[in-house]
Amino acid sequence: xxxxxxxxxxxxxxxxxxxxxxxxxxxxxxxxxxxxxxxxxxxxxxxxxxxxxxxxxxxxxxxxxxxxxxxxxxxxxxxxxxxxxxxxxxxxxxxxxxxxxxxxxxxxxxxxxxxxxxxxxxxxxxxxxxxxxxxxxxxxxxxxxxxxxxxxxxxxxxxxxxxxxxxxxxxxxxxxxxxxxxxxxxxxxxxxxxxxxxxxxxxxxxxxxxxxxxxxxxxxxxxxxxxxxxxxxxxxxxxxxxxxxxxxxxxxxxxxxxxxxxxxxxxxxxxxxxxxxxxxxxxxxxxxxxxxxxxxxxxxxxxxxxxxxxxxxxxxxxxxxxxxxxxxxxxxxxxxxxxxxxxxxxxxxxxxxxxxxxxxxxxxxxxxxxxxxxxxxxxxxxxxxxxxxxxxxxxxxxxxxxxxxxxxxxxxxxxxxxxxxxxxxxxxxxxxxxxxxxxxx
Amino acid sequence: xxxxxxxxxxxxxxxxxxxxxxxxxxxxxxxxxxxxxxxxxxxxxxxxxxxxxxxxxxxxxxxxxxxxxxxxxxxxxxxxxxxxxxxxxxxxxxxxxxxxxxxxxxxxxxxxxxxxxxxxxxxxxxxxxxxxxxxxxxxxxxxxxxxxxxxxxxxxxxxxxxxxxxxxxxxxxxxxxxxxxxxxxxxxxxxxxxxxxxxxxxxxxxxxxxxxxxxxxxxxxxxxxxxxxxxxxxxxxxxxxxxxxxxxxxxxxxxxxxxxxxxxxxxxxxxxxxxxxxxxxxxx
Numbered sequence: 001x002x003x004x005x006x007x008x009x010x011x012x013x014x015x016x017x018x019x020x021x022x023x024x025x026x027x028x029x030x031x032x033x034x035x036x037x038x039x040x041x042x043x044x045x046x047x048x049x050x051x052x053x054x055x056x057x058x059x060x061x062x063x064x065x066x067x068x069x070x071x072x073x074x075x076x077x078x079x080x081x082x083x084x085x086x087x088x089x090x091x092x093x094x095x096x097x098x099x100x101x102x103x104x105x106x107x108x109x110x111x112x113x114x115x116x117x118x119x120x121x122x123x124x125x126x127x128x129x130x131x132x133x134x135x136x137x138x139x140x141x142x143x144x145x146x147x148x149x150x151x152x153x154x155x156x157x158x159x160x161x162x163x164x165x166x167x168x169x170x171x172x173x174x175x176x177x178x179x180x181x182x183x184x185x186x187x188x189x190x191x192x193x194x195x196x197x198x199x200x201x202x203x204x205x206x207x208x209x210x211x212x213x214x215x216x217x218x219x220x221x222x223x224x225x226x227x228x229x230x231x232x233x234x235x236x237x238x239x240x241x242x243x244x245x246x247x248x249x250x251x252x253x254x255x256x257x258x259x260x261x262x263x264x265x266x267x268x269x270x271x272x273x274x275x276x277x278x279x280x281x282x283x284x285x286x287x288x289x290x291x292x293x294x295x296x297x298x299x300x301x302x303x304x305x306x307x308x309x310x311x312x313x314x315x316x317x318x319x320x321x322x323x324x325x326x327x328x329x330x331x332x333x334x335x336x337x338x339x340x341x342x343x344x345x346x347x348x349x350x351x352x353x354x355x356x357x358x359x360x361x362x363x364x365x366x367x368x369x370x371x372x373x374x375x376x377x378x379x380x381x382x383x384x385x386x387x388x389x390x391x392x393x394x395x396x397x398x399x400x401x402x403x404x405x406x407x408x409x410x411x412x413x414x415x416x417x418x419x420x421x422x423x424x425x426x427x428x429x430x431x432x433x434x435x436x437x438x439x440x441x
Numbered sequence: 442x443x444x445x446x447x448x449x450x451x452x453x454x455x456x457x458x459x460x461x462x463x464x465x466x467x468x469x470x471x472x473x474x475x476x477x478x479x480x481x482x483x484x485x486x487x488x489x490x491x492x493x494x495x496x497x498x499x500x501x502x503x504x505x506x507x508x509x510x511x512x513x514x515x516x517x518x519x520x521x522x523x524x525x526x527x528x529x530x531x532x533x534x535x536x537x538x539x540x541x542x543x544x545x546x547x548x549x550x551x552x553x554x555x556x557x558x559x560x561x562x563x564x565x566x567x568x569x570x571x572x573x574x575x576x577x578x579x580x581x582x583x584x585x586x587x588x589x590x591x592x593x594x595x596x597x598x599x600x601x602x603x604x605x606x607x608x609x610x611x612x613x614x615x616x617x618x619x620x621x622x623x624x625x626x627x628x629x630x631x632x633x634x635x636x637x638x639x640x641x642x643x644x645x646x647x648x649x650x651x652x653x654x655x656x657x658x659x660x661x662x663x664x665x666x667x668x669x670x671x672x673x674x675x676x677x678x679x680x681x682x683x684x685x686x687x688x689x690x691x692x693x694x695x696x697x698x699x700x701x702x703x704x705x706x707x708x709x710x711x712x713x714x715x716x717x718x719x720x721x722x723x724x725x
Contacts, residue, residue, distance in 0.1 A: 402690030410674025
């Protein structure tokens, strides 16, 4: 058994040889400095190259170094998106990973084969201080692997409060109310009722992914059934998301340039009142604070409404995590554990909240958001307080089909029907499940 | 035939060829038969190929690949030939026009893609703004499912026609002037000269342009990725972009299988075509 695994590893390593060669070169600068003679340790910390991410990482490194003079944190960056995902996988599989790295939680995290590649941290005392939902998203049956980085967020509708109050509209709690609000906005002719931005294809998925709270409201076991190949997107309740996408396009409720507008355009449209409602992730708060800080109190948030007003609630995304790969050993491992323990303190939360605009509540005990957060974020708090939240599907099931964004663009632009789109997605998901070697696919 | 060099002279080149070309090629055939996550490799036979042919966008990708390859290749031959004739005749500013037409070949494909994406933006782009000023409603170039693929093909033609022109000019220069002089003495019209002398004697150049642009078209990826990413939906997906998306999703075995399919498709078209074109060349 051992030898078989070794052969497989060797094969995998051989296959990625070309990439790995380049990685090794890059890795030299990253993992180079071993512990020096004076007992100080340098940890390399890999984060994605998003502007906000790097700012936070640098601020955290500086504060940590100030408290721990014998540990230095060297922040390294990698590309975002699937290119970055593949880079992380390649480095992990060849044992060339940085000493500490930040990465997604949930289904993307599961694809890293954590039991084989990461250091199990379930004996650390900070695990008890984390939100249970978060712990689930960075754990396997074999252990717990990460500490949260950033805040949770919601997949919801951001809307322009001025337009709502001008037209005397109420926050919708059912889909029908949402449509009648949108039609009222259309009739008033002041703004595009619903903003869609297919210039950045990922933004098209929100009608489907953000509707998951409503799916769970109708069938609490849906995620499990889905993982076991017993629930499908072509059937209700999950089909509703695709249907909604088709409906808003057919009724002409979208902004004129929906096919070419980008995510940044979408956020600005809601901020300036050019658009009224935009289903998106609430990390849009950081974009809002960058491009339209004046609209801080104008842009609010409400959940994507479903069939039933009583179960109206937010679909929540957990923050990403910070992990230690198995290749980190000895002094470095101790230092890395110390760093992670510090990341789970209120002090680290405060630094994170100061460095960029928060996108939602923290998932660490004792961490709070300031009073000065954008309305978009404070609007979410009541749903959290009343327990009207559910995790997004990608944290409850390891399966997410890679082509969802193209499929939702096609449905949302009227190229395919909701029925065909949902069927295509069920087919797409099969690949991922087979890749993960799940039973029943 | 006896080589003037001892065999071991070929060794350095041979080592490079084997490690950088043969080994990866053979390895990719092997990996296309596996489920490969970078952490584990599991042999699963031809499942990847079965899976790949069930891809929803694949059928459309196949059709699009052929449309794209034949449209771009055909246009490059026709336009390249016309420009070649024009630019090898005595016109004013010939050198300048030649450089202008060749210039896009030198530019980076991704750069060209991004530039055209901006120029052809349906709402803020200068092209549609210009059309609007003339009272013509501009089309949704790369956002309209009906035109997205052809828009990319058009940019590809703009970028690639310079190379085709260059090859045709080279071919024309190589035609001995005696033929034209003889034709003139016989009183042939310029159209007749073109059909009966230039065109047949350009056969090797035409074959080169057809093969090069067809291979390029079948494998095309960068321009499509820069402009539409296969969208909207799957309407401008080609084989190479489908393969790339599988790779992005982390389905390494599956995307390798897709690459093998692409390799086979290109080979199955190009080898017979090349044989046929060259045989025709030998006959004339």
